[in-house]
Amino acid sequence: MKKYLILILFFYLIALFQTSFLVHFNFFPFLPNLILISQILITVFENPKENLALFTSFLAGFFWDIFSENPLGWGIIISFSLSFLIKIILRQYVRIPGLSRF
């Protein structure tokens, strides 16, 4: 339960940081989408037995939608799709011996 609360708080703060702080740095050639990057990293390094990626993809998409002009759900669909794609690739094609996943 604690893990889930931390994740909610983490994605909320990341979304705030993305939409209120990073937007000022538009003089850089590109700005990273920290919400999606965090969610991708969690999906990649997640323990295959856990389903944390499903929850994080929902959180990532949800907060992305809240603080953007997207209709509610658009970010969630993208985030879910990305997670599924990464999971499929990792399960079918990638074997990293000794790589510990949380």
Added chain:
Amino acid sequence: MRLSSKRKKTGIVVFSILLILIILNFFLIHKGIKNFFYVISSSPQRFLWKIGDKVSAFLEVILKAQDLQRENQELKLKVFGLLREKIEKDQLEKENQVLRKALEMGLEREFKLEIAQVLGKDISQDYLLINKGKKDGILEGLVVMTEQKVLVGNIEEVYQNFSKVKLISNKDSSLDVKVLEQDAEGLLRGKGNFKLSLELLPKEKEIDQGDLVLTTSLSGLYPKGLLVGEIEDIKKEDTQPFQTARVKAAFEIGQIEFLLIITDF
């Protein structure tokens, strides 16, 4: 079997979430949800916005310093280019004015002219350097005057792109002239340093101060009727067979910027 049931469960959860979201969007409930998050986030958002603004402004200055320097250099070059263009335009305008005056005086009907710009003045030796030379068809001996039909001198030396003009006040310069009012002919000699002396004037002619001196075509070297200057003072001695006079040149060396070279008359 267990795995398949787990997948089914996940699919149902995902499907349910999406269905809920569609319903939320359809009944515009999502606006209320967004509003709730905006209300609770407004304070940290304002704080982050301010910090982001300051940090980005600082970084932008650092990152763009090099660009600014380059931009500054480009602008400087542009300013120099524009200044050069302005100078060229001013010169063309002046040249145009000189030619217009020459046209007004009908000089183009009397002579074939070439306009030249004065580049240097060797005042001590009564020489001028002009920007027309051999490539412009300039020859030694050609007569040089101002647009007011005032005689200045003649071409002494011709280079490829430049020429040296010997002023009439040069010590080696002499020409036939006449005093307009008295119709008295004499020989004008340069005395150096812009001084002119009119010699061999017949004694019986009554020359007055202020009388105008013009060129004659006696020698064939100068066209007749060019203004040379005016009589400044006259020297008449009983022991001398001729009278002499000091002549003030009609041109002002400091004012001359453009000259007209008579290529044919």
